[in-house]
Every structure is written in structure tokens, then in C-alpha cells.
Amino acid sequence: MSISLLSSAYLDENSARIRSKLVPWEVGYQRADLITVDELAYIKKVDRQPRARCEAVLLSEGSTYAYLYLSLLKKLQRVDTMQCLLILITDALQGSFKLPLPVVQSTLTPHILYEDHEERIPLFLKASETDPDLPYVPLLRALDAQDEFVQLKTAQILTVLLSAETAPLRSEHLQPFLNVLSSFIQGPSSNKRDIAVQCLESLLSRPDCRQEVWRIPTIIAGFVDILKRNPGPQMSYQVSFSLNFDIIPILVQVVQSAVKEKVIRVIVATFREKNLVTKAPAANLPAMLVSQLLPFVKNLATRKWSDEDIIEDVLFLKDELNNRFQSLTTYDEYTSELASGHLSWTPVHESDDFWKENAMKLNDKDYEQLKTLINLLKNSNDSTVLAVAAHDIGQYVKHYERGKNPVSELGGKARVMELMTHPDSDVRYRALISVQHLVSQPWVTA
Numbered sequence: 149m150s151i152s153l154l155s156s157a158y159l160d161e162n163s164a165r166i167r168s169k170l171v172p173w174e175v176g177y178q179r180a181d182l183i184t185v186d187e188l189a190y191i192k193k194v195d196r197q198p199r200a201r202c203e204a205v206l207l208s209e210g211s212t213y214a215y216l217y218l219s220l221l222k223k224l225q226r227v228d229t230m231q232c233l234l235i236l237i238t239d240a241l242q243g244s245f246k247l248p249l250p251v252v253q254s255t256l257t258p259h260i261l262y263e264d265h266e267e268r269i270p271l272f273l274k275a276s277e278t279d280p281d282l283p284y285v286p287l288l289r290a291l292d293a294q295d296e297f298v299q300l301k302t303a304q305i306l307t308v309l310l311s312a313e314t315a316p317l318r319s320e321h322l323q324p325f326l327n328v329l330s331s332f333i334q335g336p337s338s339n340k341r342d343i344a345v346q347c348l349e350s351l352l353s354r355p356d357c358r359q360e361v362w363r364i365p366t367i368i369a370g371f372v373d374i375l376k377r378n379p380g381p382q383m384s385y386q387v388s389f390s391l392n393f394d395i396i397p398i399l400v401q402v403v404q405s406a407v408k409e410k411v412i413r414v415i416v417a418t419f420r421e422k423n424l425v426t427k428a429p430a431a432n433l434p435a436m437l438v439s440q441l442l443p444f445v446k447n448l449a450t451r452k453w454s455d456e457d458i459i460e461d462v463l464f465l466k467d468e469l470n471n472r473f474q475s476l477t478t479y480d481e482y483t484s485e486l487a488s489g490h491l492s493w494t495p496v497h498e499s500d501d502f503w504k505e506n507a508m509k510l511n512d513k514d515y516e517q518l519k520t521l522i523n524l525l526k527n528s529n530d531s532t533v534l535a536v537a538a539h540d541i542g543q544y545v546k547h548y549e550r551g552k553n554p555v556s557e558l559g560g561k562a563r564v565m566e567l568m569t570h571p572d573s574d575v576r577y578r579a580l581i582s583v584q585h586l587v588s589q590p591w592v593t594a
């Protein structure tokens with residue numbers, strides 16, 4: 149992602165003010181041996197220089213400056229210096245400005261469009277090859293600074309770097325940041341809430357972040373509280389978009405294992421406050437069905453609660469889910485499971501009668517359900533999903549003799565054969581059985 153996607157008028161305005169300040173690089177830091185002669189020379193080439201000159205320097209020495217900025221942030225802790233270094237990091241990632249947009253009204257501040265340099269993000273990530281503390285240790289420490297600008301500019305940069313990581317994120321880097329974002333969402337500062345929501349919206353696009361985010365009930369509670377305040381349309385959109393990131397199965401999992409009543413109250417209220425059942429049933433009901441939310445809500449309805457709001461929300465959910473699910477057929481349940489992306493060993497998968505009756509239905513609407521199944525086979529990282537999807541491909545071609553062609557053309561056959569070497573033994577076994585169905589029967593093309 150690019151840093152310009154995390155926008156904030158507060159950060160823009162304060163960055164302009166901070167740029168005008170002098171940092172005592174030479175008379176303070178270099179004379180006190182806090183920075184080296186070489187570091188001072190490098191800083192002088194970019195500090196308070198025209199943006200075009202800075203761009204030329206970064207173009208030829210980008211790796212050097214990525215390491216320099218982070219290493220200086222690690223050892224210098226004066227607030228004004230941290231502010232300057234964070235702006236320099238942002239400038240490196242955001243690059244040179246284009247022409248300002250025309251000012252429509254005299255009261256408006258001219259908005260500057262920047263040319264993002266996402267290709268420089270890896271330069272900051274690779275600083276760890278020289279110092280394993282970089283880039284995250286100094287940035288996470290900066291979150292503790294008693295300065296709102298430093299905190300929010302750091303959150304902006306951390307989000308960009310974490311989002312760009314190609315390997316799974318390390319808990320010691322992600323967890324402290326998520327805890328800080330949780331405090332931002334719940335705090336009184338509108339600037340912090342704004343940035344925190346944007347950061348979480350970006351981080352939630354990573355599957356490995358979602359589990360960690362939704363394990364923090366205060367983040368969910370913060371989102372719900374923001375929606376209750378009737379924020380503007382942009383904030384409402386961002387919070388709603390964040391809450392739709394694969395949250396239903398995780399919330400059900402959390403609430404099923406929850407002991408404290410306040411955790412259950414927050415999650416049940418989330419289902420109702422966002423009106424997940426009635427406002428967007430096509431998007432949310434499949435996940436609710438697969439996650440077995442209705443049986444659990446029925447169980448909740450039999451318990452005794454000290455909070456009357458829980459009782460009201462539970463009964464609302466029970467009635468709504470009952471009404472929605474009553475008319476579903478077995479095949480509806482199967483397509484709901486496909487739509488949710490969370491395949492599991494529900495009875496339909498291993499039922500020969502189900503496949504005899506329904507295999508051909510995967511061809512409806514230009515093979516819509518078959519395409520969904522094969523996409524799960526290609527894109528999921530979950531071993532259970534892969535095993536079930538491989539099994540279903542085998543059942544489809546077993547019970548629909550013309551099915552080999554579309555499976556092959558859509559890339560399903562090649563993917564199933566790849567899964568025969570998967571690390572998980574059940575995935576390998578299901579893929580092997582599926583391949584046997586794909587190659588053992590004669591091809592039928594008409």
C-alpha cells in the first residue's frame with residue numbers, strides 16, 4: 149500500500165509547520181558525538197533542501213538513507229528530532245509533489261498531490277539485514293512518545309511497512325501496535341481515532357492480521373462505539389469496511405469461548421448494531437450459517453444474564469436467523485458455505501446422494517459455483533478448506549461425467565495435482581483421490 153492512502157489533514161498541516169524548524173544536527177548532536185561526521189554529511193544533503201534535490205539523492209542512495217533515518221530514530225529521542233526524522237521517512241516514501249490542485253474557495257488550504265514511491269518500502273524493510281532492531285524497534289518505541297504528531301506519523305509509517313511484509317508478521321511487532329491502535333480508537337482524540345481506523349482498515353486486508361485484530365475485544369467495541377456516534381459518511385464507510393473483513397467466523401469463535409459477560413455483550417451487540425443479518429444478508433448469512441451462529445444464539449437465549457441488553461440482542465438475532473434459515477435447502481446451505489470461503493466437513497460433502505442430485509448445479513450461471521470452488525482451491529491457505537475443496541472437485545467429476553473439461557479449463561485439475569505434494573497429509577490424500585477421479589474415467593466432451 150502507499151502512504152498517501154493514510155490521509156490526515158492534521159498530519160499534513162503539522163508536517164508543514166515542523167519542516168520550518170531547525171534541528172541542531174551539527175551544534176548539538178555531532179558535537180556531542182551523538183551522530184557521526186558521516187551521518188551529519190548525509191543529513192545535510194537532504195535536510196531543508198528543495199524536494200527535487202532530495203529526490204535525486206534518494207534515487208541514487210535510497211538504501212543508505214532508509215538505514216540512516218531508522219538508525220537515527222533509534223538513538224535520538226528528542227521530540228523535535230523524532231518529528232523531523234519521521235517526516236523524512238514519509239518524504240522518501242511519498243516522493244516529489246505534482247502541481248497543486250486549484251483553490252476553489254479562499255478558506256481552503258491548497259491540496260498537494262504526491263507521487264508515491266512504493267518501490268522504496270523494501271529499502272526500509274531490508275534495514276534489518278544490517279541491524280535486526282530495524283525497522284520496527286525504534287518505530288514501536290516512538291509510539292510511546294508524549295507527542296500526538298509523533299504517535300500518529302509513526303502509526304502511519306508502521307502500517308505501510310507491516311502491510312508490505314511478504315512473510316507472516318511477527319507477534320512482537322504486530323501486537324504492541326494493535327494495542328496502541330485500540331487505545332487510539334477508544335480515546336478522546338478525534339485525530340487518533342481517524343488515523344487508527346485507517347490503519348486498521350489497511351492491516352485487515354492481511355489474513356494474518358485479522359485473527360490478531362479480532363482477538364482484541366476493545367477494537368470491536370471501539371468500532372461499534374464510533375458507529376453509535378453517527379460519524380460522517382467517510383468514517384462510517386471505513387469502520388463498516390473494516391468490520392466486514394472476514395469477521396463473522398472469528399467473532400463466533402471468540403464469543404463461543406468467552407467467559408466474561410462483557411465480551412459476549414460487545415460481540416452480540418456488534419451483530420445487531422451493524423445489522424449484519426438484515427442489511428447485507430447475501431454477504432453475511434453464509435458465514436453465519438457455516439459458523440453455526442444460530443445454534444449458539446439459541447443456547448445463549450437459555451442463559452441468565454445480568455445485562456438486559458444482551459437478552460434483547462440475543463432474542464433479536466435468534467428470531468432473525470430463524471426466519472432467514474428456515475427456507476434454505478441442502479444445496480442452499482452448500483452454496484452458502486462456498487460463498488463464505490470457510491469449507492468444513494459438514495455432512496453434504498461426503499454424501500453420495502447429495503452429489504448425485506446436485507453435481508450439475510455447479511454449472512448454473514456459467515459455472516458460477518464451480519468457479520467459486522476452484523478459486524478456493526487456488527487461493528486458500530487453510531488446510532481444511534483445501535482438503536474439502538479437493539474432495540468436492542473429485543465428487544463433481546465422479547457424478548457429472550462431462551465435468552473434466554470445465555475443471556481443467558478453469559485450472560482446477562492443475563491445482564489439485566499440485567496439492568498432491570502439500571505438507572498436510574489430509575490435503576495430499578484428498579487431492580490424490582480427486583486426481584484418480586479426474587484421470588480414471590473417459591473424457592466426455594459433448
